[in-house]
Amino acid sequence: MSAKVVKLCNMDQLADGTSRGFDPLGEGRDTLFIVRRGKVVKAYINSCPHWHGAPMAWRKDAYLTSDKKRIACYGHEAEFDIENGECLSGPCLGQSLTALPIHVSLNNTLYLLLKDLQHKNTLL
Amino acid sequence: MNIIGPDTLVFGVENVNDCEQYLKDYGLEPVGSGVFEALDGTSVIVLAKDDASLPPALESGSMLRKTVYGVADQATLDAIKEELSTDREVSTLPDGSLEACDDQGFCLGFQITIRKQLNLPAETVNSPGAPPQRPLNVIGADPKSNPLPRTLSHVVYFVPDVAKAEAFYVERLGFFCTDRFTGLGPFLRPAGCQDHHTLFMIQTPAFLQGCEHFTFHLAGPTELLQAGTQFSEKGYETFWGPGRHIFGSNWFWYFNSPFGCHVEYDADMDIHDDKWQEREAPVNADTTQIFHFLARDKWFPSGPPPAKK
Numbered sequence: 001m002s003a004k005v006v007k008l009c010n011m012d013q014l015a016d017g018t019s020r021g022f023d024p025l026g027e028g029r030d031t032l033f034i035v036r037r038g039k040v041v042k043a044y045i046n047s048c049p050h051w052h053g054a055p056m057a058w059r060k061d062a063y064l065t066s067d068k069k070r071i072a073c074y075g076h077e078a079e080f081d082i083e084n085g086e087c088l089s090g091p092c093l094g095q096s097l098t099a100l101p102i103h104v105s106l107n108n109t110l111y112l113l114l115k116d117l118q119h120k121n122t123l124l
Numbered sequence: 125m126n127i128i129g130p131d132t133l134v135f136g137v138e139n140v141n142d143c144e145q146y147l148k149d150y151g152l153e154p155v156g157s158g159v160f161e162a163l164d165g166t167s168v169i170v171l172a173k174d175d176a177s178l179p180p181a182l183e184s185g186s187m188l189r190k191t192v193y194g195v196a197d198q199a200t201l202d203a204i205k206e207e208l209s210t211d212r213e214v215s216t217l218p219d220g221s222l223e224a225c226d227d228q229g230f231c232l233g234f235q236i237t238i239r240k241q242l243n244l245p246a247e248t249v250n251s252p253g254a255p256p257q258r259p260l261n262v263i264g265a266d267p268k269s270n271p272l273p274r275t276l277s278h279v280v281y282f283v284p285d286v287a288k289a290e291a292f293y294v295e296r297l298g299f300f301c302t303d304r305f306t307g308l309g310p311f312l313r314p315a316g317c318q319d320h321h322t323l324f325m326i327q328t329p330a331f332l333q334g335c336e337h338f339t340f341h342l343a344g345p346t347e348l349l350q351a352g353t354q355f356s357e358k359g360y361e362t363f364w365g366p367g368r369h370i371f372g373s374n375w376f377w378y379f380n381s382p383f384g385c386h387v388e389y390d391a392d393m394d395i396h397d398d399k400w401q402e403r404e405a406p407v408n409a410d411t412t413q414i415f416h417f418l419a420r421d422k423w424f425p426s427g428p429p430p431a432k433k
Contacts, residue, residue, distance in 0.1 A: 060360075
């Protein structure tokens with residue numbers, strides 16, 4: 001593995017209350033997404049626990065409900081708590097999204113340790 | 125009963141703008157009042173979820189609020205009214221259509237079909253050993269072609285009691301079961317339609333009751349692959365496909381959507397008549413698809429050669 005740390009983006013490039021998908025492994029699809037709420041950033045694997053591997057957005061970067069208060073899977077209307085990834089309604093009640101640790105540098109750049117993503121991806 | 129198939133699906137949605145943009149990008153034509161039409165006039169109607177004209181939502185909150193079936197004639201409408209009035213309320217709306225609920229609570233409409241007769245060319249292929257379908261010097265691949273959905277193909281429901289749900293359509297409305305997945309549900313076609321299915325139902329817990337997906341027919345596999353590629357390029361997320369189903373033989377490409385269900389492109393479905401013998405299979409990856417390509421935006425390795433170490 002060459003690059004062990006992947007730069008995702010700067011906090012400035014992620015508007016408050018929005019979500020964005022990333023493809024750090026170059027798979028041709030977004031394997032993870034992040035949600036920003038104020039200074040807090042949460043990252044999850046782009047895979048609905050209802051059907052592991054099922055991508056969640058309905059359009060590029062569209063991972064939130066229309067009121068932006070929850071994460072949504074646009075496969076079968078599951079909704080998740082942004083803070084902890086817990087399913088709040090839908091077919092996967094009692095299950096949770098797979099969280100990824102995100103590291104924020106002093107200049108507000110968001111980084112991911114590649115091993116975290118590779119490890120979590122293989123669990124799916 | 126001479127029911128032809130679904131003319132219109134009516135949705136009450138969270139975000140009207142997103143849903144309207146989605147259907148436009150999918151290829152349906154906005155004709156006003158939230159109506160988005162395919163080439164033969166079959167449609168999806170998008171309204172805000174609290175629009176007063178909508179029938180009540182299912183308890184599950186599904187955004188699908190009504191499935192409107194097109195029937196051949198007034199005699200069929202009369203027969204449906206007589207049949208369903210024996211054990212439920214059947215309303216006649218000001219436009220002459222009927223409204224009633226099925227045994228699972230899905231709101232149904234019945235109207236004399238609005239489908240326009242299409243007179244369009246089929247996709248053509250040149251197969252060795254057979255006369256060419258495209259004459260000399262006529263090309264098959266046009267990057268500029270803009271495939272449009274031709275007609276509303278089918279809708280798929282999640283239902284809490286699939287046996288009861290099937291009995292309603294077969295015994296009360298004269299649908300035929302063409303094939304079934306064991307323990308999951310039946311593929312149904314109404315008597316006035318030859319398509320393998322216009323309705324498929326899947327047994328699920330009650331809280332999931334609603335629409336799993338809907339789809340429109342395209343001209344053929346090439347249009348399906350081209351339309352799906354164009355839709356992907358607009359940023360829409362693939363759920364499953366492209367590929368080809370075994371039951372029905374239809375090509376498929378499913379996408380996520382803001383309708384709380386998947387939305388599919390399909391093409392080249394089998395057609396049947398009463399002589400067809402229903403098949404049954406367990407549901408798994410081997411029985412649902414004859415082949416499947418995973419849509420990915422990077423389909424070949426590219427980029428500069430590796431840096432010198």
